[in-house]
Amino acid sequence: MLTFLGKRLLATLPVLLVVALAIFMIVRLTPGDPAAVIGGNSATNDDLDRIRAQLGLTRPLWEQFAIWCNGVLHGDLGFSFFLNKPVTELIGQRMEPTLSLAGGTLLLAVAIALPLGTLAAWRMGGWLDKAVMAFSVAGFSVPVFVVGYVLIYLLAMKLQWFPVQGYRRIADGVGPWLNQLVLPCLTLAITYVALLSRVTRAAVSEALTEDYIRTARAKGITELEVLKHHALRNAAVPVVTVIGVSAALLLGGVVVTETVFAIPGLGQLTVDAVLNRDFPVLQGVVLFFAVVYVAVNLLVDLSYLFIDPRIRY
Amino acid sequence: MQPQLFSPSRAVLSRRLARWGAAVLLAGAAVVPAVAQTTTLKIIPSSNITVLDPIWTTAYVTRNFGYMVYDTLFATDLEGHIKPQMVDKWKVSPDNKTWTFTLREGLEFHDGKPVTSEDVVASIKRWASRDTFGAQLAKVTERYETPDAKTFSIVLKEPFGLVLEALGKPSSNVPFIMPKRIADTSGDTQIKESIGSGPYVFKADEFRPGERVVFTKNMRYKPRAEAPSGTAGGKNVYVDRVEWLIIRDAQTQMNALLNGEADILEQPAFEQYATLRTNPDIKLIDAQPAGNQFILRFNFLQPPFNNEKVRRAALLALGQEAFLRTQVGTPGLTRYCKSMFPCGTLFESEQTGDYTGVANPQKAKALLEEAGYKGEPVVLMRPTDNPTIGKLPLVAKQQLEQAGFKVDMQSMDWSTLVARRAKKDAPSAGGWSAFMTSWTASDILNPITMAMMNASGDKGWFGWQNDPRLEEIKVQFAQAKTDADKKKLAQAAQLRAFETATHVPVGQYNQPAAVRKNVSGLVPAGAQVYWNIKKQ
Numbered sequence: 001m002l003t004f005l006g007k008r009l010l011a012t013l014p015v016l017l018v019v020a021l022a023i024f025m026i027v028r029l030t031p032g033d034p035a036a037v038i039g040g041n042s043a044t045n046d047d048l049d050r051i052r053a054q055l056g057l058t059r060p061l062w063e064q065f066a067i068w069c070n071g072v073l074h075g076d077l078g079f080s081f082f083l084n085k086p087v088t089e090l091i092g093q094r095m096e097p098t099l100s101l102a103g104g105t106l107l108l109a110v111a112i113a114l115p116l117g118t119l120a121a122w123r124m125g126g127w128l129d130k131a132v133m134a135f136s137v138a139g140f141s142v143p144v145f146v147v148g149y150v151l152i153y154l155l156a157m158k159l160q161w162f163p164v165q166g167y168r169r170i171a172d173g174v175g176p177w178l179n180q181l182v183l184p185c186l187t188l189a190i191t192y193v194a195l196l197s198r199v200t201r202a203a204v205s206e207a208l209t210e211d212y213i214r215t216a217r218a219k220g221i222t223e224l225e226v227l228k229h230h231a232l233r234n235a236a237v238p239v240v241t242v243i244g245v246s247a248a249l250l251l252g253g254v255v256v257t258e259t260v261f262a263i264p265g266l267g268q269l270t271v272d273a274v275l276n277r278d279f280p281v282l283q284g285v286v287l288f289f290a291v292v293y294v295a296v297n298l299l300v301d302l303s304y305l306f307i308d309p310r311i312r313y
Numbered sequence: 314m315q316p317q318l319f320s321p322s323r324a325v326l327s328r329r330l331a332r333w334g335a336a337v338l339l340a341g342a343a344v345v346p347a348v349a350q351t352t353t354l355k356i357i358p359s360s361n362i363t364v365l366d367p368i369w370t371t372a373y374v375t376r377n378f379g380y381m382v383y384d385t386l387f388a389t390d391l392e393g394h395i396k397p398q399m400v401d402k403w404k405v406s407p408d409n410k411t412w413t414f415t416l417r418e419g420l421e422f423h424d425g426k427p428v429t430s431e432d433v434v435a436s437i438k439r440w441a442s443r444d445t446f447g448a449q450l451a452k453v454t455e456r457y458e459t460p461d462a463k464t465f466s467i468v469l470k471e472p473f474g475l476v477l478e479a480l481g482k483p484s485s486n487v488p489f490i491m492p493k494r495i496a497d498t499s500g501d502t503q504i505k506e507s508i509g510s511g512p513y514v515f516k517a518d519e520f521r522p523g524e525r526v527v528f529t530k531n532m533r534y535k536p537r538a539e540a541p542s543g544t545a546g547g548k549n550v551y552v553d554r555v556e557w558l559i560i561r562d563a564q565t566q567m568n569a570l571l572n573g574e575a576d577i578l579e580q581p582a583f584e585q586y587a588t589l590r591t592n593p594d595i596k597l598i599d600a601q602p603a604g605n606q607f608i609l610r611f612n613f614l615q616p617p618f619n620n621e622k623v624r625r626a627a628l629l630a631l632g633q634e635a636f637l638r639t640q641v642g643t644p645g646l647t648r649y650c651k652s653m654f655p656c657g658t659l660f661e662s663e664q665t666g667d668y669t670g671v672a673n674p675q676k677a678k679a680l681l682e683e684a685g686y687k688g689e690p691v692v693l694m695r696p697t698d699n700p701t702i703g704k705l706p707l708v709a710k711q712q713l714e715q716a717g718f719k720v721d722m723q724s725m726d727w728s729t730l731v732a733r734r735a736k737k738d739a740p741s742a743g744g745w746s747a748f749m750t751s752w753t754a755s756d757i758l759n760p761i762t763m764a765m766m767n768a769s770g771d772k773g774w775f776g777w778q779n780d781p782r783l784e785e786i787k788v789q790f791a792q793a794k795t796d797a798d799k800k801k802l803a804q805a806a807q808l809r810a811f812e813t814a815t816h817v818p819v820g821q822y823n824q825p826a827a828v829r830k831n832v833s834g835l836v837p838a839g840a841q842v843y844w845n846i847k848k849q
Contacts, residue, residue, distance in 0.1 A: 033732030040371030041750060042764045044774055048735050054501045082363035083522045084503050093521060152568055164568040165560055262560040264524035272523055276363060277728050
């Protein structure tokens with residue numbers, strides 16, 4: 001396994017280099033100019049030239065890339081053009097809201113979707129299955145912002161149970177932190193419950209048709225044991241894969257949810273960087289996302305070894 | 314019969330989990346730090362604040378940040394008159410070349426150091442290195458003198474009639490006063506600290522970019538005795554703490570205000586006014602009564618608008634009513650105004666040549682034919698992500714086409730637009746012919762600060778008009794000594810601007826703040842200011 005791990009880590013290096021080069025070129029080839037955004041409405045061309053020079057944008061592209069790569073190798077992702085802060089610090093500040101949102105959503109989604117999908121598979125064709133599938137279709141079809149606004153209207157504006165917007169840091173107290181997270185996590189979880197319950201249902205229903213299930217039942221094992229130890233375990237690989245991909249997507253920033261609930265997460269940081277053409281932040285965040293994706297994929301692959309001992313790398 | 318899925322032990326486990334959950338919640342509530350009884354004013358600003366240096370950028374939100382943290386030497390009252398702020402008294406030499414100012418007693422920066430004349434001179438120099446008005450003043454300044462810690466002089470090479478107007482300029486860039494050690498930073502470099510002598514102290518340790526900006530009351534601040542008026546007068550602070558909450562989504566902004574999570578929504582979306590007006594907890598306050606102006610700007614370097622007659626034809630083709638109805642819509646928020654200097658301000662003028670602000674496609678068509686327009690496409694840039702001006706180009710396209718123009722409207726985001734408008738290339742090679750924008754009234758109060766009247770060619774504002782005649786009028790305006798002369802020369806500048814069709818004003822509008830009814834004292838001014846406010 002260590003050899004596998006070593007090979008995989010080595011293989012990520014060219015991936016990250018390609019991602020770094022691609023994002024560097026894309027952000028610079030996109031129309032737009034950070035100097036124009038900084039300069040504001042009354043800036044003249046002379047003002048813009050001055051700002052560009054100060055930001056280092058008048059240097060040749062290859063030189064800018066080399067400077068950035070050198071910084072990255074030394075753990076320095078650069079300095080935001082706008083916020084006068086290191087990119088690593090900005091990412092650090094946005095990590096907690098995004099991790100909280102992603103973690104909360106995944107926990108909620110997994111806690112609801114796994115039993116729901118399993119029950120639907122176990123009762124395939126019955127009313128429960130139909131209800132789960134109907135919810136799944138609805139959960140997927142309704143846009144996240146609509147779900148968000150409906151939940152805000154009902155649970156925040158009418159019932160006053162939760163705040164409309166914002167994020168409280170965990171250092172402010174676990175209670176306020178959880179209270180502020182409920183609505184956004186619930187909003188996002190609806191989509192992920194729809195996705196996960198569907199995948200779980202498909203995987204478990206397929207497992208339930210296997211011969212070993214029939215054998216297990218013939219041996220008199222209870223239905224709960226059949227589901228828990230045989231069906232679910234064998235259905236786990238696709239489910240874990242989807243959970244892994246979902247985690248990576250959530251960590252990548254769920255922009256709509258962060259916007260609707262005014263959560264200062266990584267998604268919002270990325271959008272702001274795109275709108276302002278804040279190149280260092282954009283490059284840093286995308287590189288960070290790439291690392292997260294690679295890491296999550298690696299973890300998912302490794303988890304297969306524990307879920308299914310037949311898998312060997 | 315189906316086997317039971319959940320054993321009793323699982324039910325017990327669930328109950329235990331619920332108990333642990335409750336315990337965790339209670340523990341969380343218990344670790345919330347005890348906060349003393351403070352009055353906190355929560356404001357949703359008009360946009361996200363990124364840059365904290367009000368000299369480095371002209372962004373309005375940064376200007377408003379400046380008014381929280383810094384103080385100014387002079388300020389503009391609600392009627393547009395210049396009043397002393399940090400300055401106690403001043404005198405002008407008989408030859409009008411030496412202006413000597415004395416600072417008020419007791420002025421202190423937030424770090425506890427006294428404000429000295431050296432701090433003031435360094436701040437003026439840095440401001441003048443970035444601001445157009447400041448640059449005009451710097452051009453005629455021979456030297457600065459600081460005979461003592463409370464006195465400074467500006468010695469001019471030649472008389473300049475707008476010294477006080479420059480130092481009391483209400484909008485970007487405002488000559489805010491900073492400590493010398495910070496003001497010595499080049500104007501091209503962003504400052505790293507926000508330390509002023511203004512009514513609020515910026516809490517750098519609580520600043521979270523993109524989330525919130527926190528200020529506390531400056532306990533050392535000594536307000537002037539006069540009542541507040543515009544950016545002038547007494548800056549009394551009646552709240553302990555102000556928090557700016559950064560919320561990007563317009564619906565969430567309104568929800569937060571209605572739910573009591575915010576006290577003031579600086580700029581509601583146009584379509585929200587109907588809802589806000591009917592809410593019993595909310596009042597609308599026009600904190601910037603001079604309002605804002607929409608304009609269309611031409612590119613003077615490229616066909617077809619390098620031809621004066623073609624520009625004048627476009628000017629006749631555009632009618633304000635359609636722009637205001639389409640973009641703003643809400644009754645009571647719009648104002649027809651054909652003056653380039655906003656209606657309701659000092660230099661408002663009826664001297665507009667043949668511009669009426671009412672669309673006249675027939676007259677425009679005739680002038681277009683006379684101009685020999687060959688059907689060159691007008692590349693009109695439209696920002697799709699800017700809700701304040703995004704619909705204006707749609708109206709312009711329709712009205713220009715009615716007058717016989719061929720219009721190629723190109724949609725893009727605002728960042729792309731502001732980058733593209735700096736390009737001097739032909740429209741077919743990535744350049745442009747026209748764009749539309751909005752100005753806060755206090756930025757376009759006179760010929761010097763109005764960017765569209767910068768007719769110095771390549772070094773001027775986007776569009777790069779070169780008109781020595783207009784520049785000459787501006788020099789005379791800057792040297793004028795009496796208010797009557799200033800008024801006359803501002804009129805002359807406007808008339809010349811209409812003759813050469815520098816741009817088209819396409820209507821004025823207001824965007825009142827939405828305020829919860831327990832909040833009072835919002836001061837109407839040329840910028841959004843937050844002193845004098847009480848919260849019950």
